[in-house]
Amino acid sequence: MVPVNKTIRVQVTAADVIHSFVVQSFGARIDAVPGRLNETWFKPEKEGVYYGQCSKLCGKDHAYMPIAFRVVSEQDYAAWLADAKKKYASNNGKPVAVAAAETEH
Numbered sequence: 125m126v127p128v129n130k131t132i133r134v135q136v137t138a139a140d141v142i143h144s145f146v147v148q149s150f151g152a153r154i155d156a157v158p159g160r161l162n163e164t165w166f167k168p169e170k171e172g173v174y175y176g177q178c179s180k181l182c183g184k185d186h187a188y189m190p191i192a193f194r195v196v197s198e199q200d201y202a203a204w205l206a207d208a209k210k211k212y213a214s215n216n217g218k219p220v221a222v223a224a225a226e227t228e229h
């Protein structure tokens with residue numbers, strides 16, 4: 125979820141092998157390299173849903189690396205952000221899980 129007409133900064137790294145973060149519609153392409161933090165940016169000018177993909181042959185799960193951005197108005201983004209802060213940034217002092225952790229490879 126990102127706001128329209130704002131510069132979006134993306135920082136990427138990898139935990140296993142080299143991947144490549146690509147969203148063609150934004151002209152964004154940057155390698156995700158283990159042990160290194162890479163950075164790129166884009167500025168979406170139209171609302172909608174935009175899909176990207178990994179563009180390095182990174183292994184057997186290469187086809188299953190979803191990248192999706194929902195570009196919304198500034199008001200919708202502010203509402204989503206306020207909700208996300210309540211949902212994800214507070215759990216009465218307990219840790220918050222936003223994604224299932226992989227336990228083994």
Ligand SMILES: [Cu+2]
Binds near residue numbers: 187
């Ligand atoms: Cu890949």
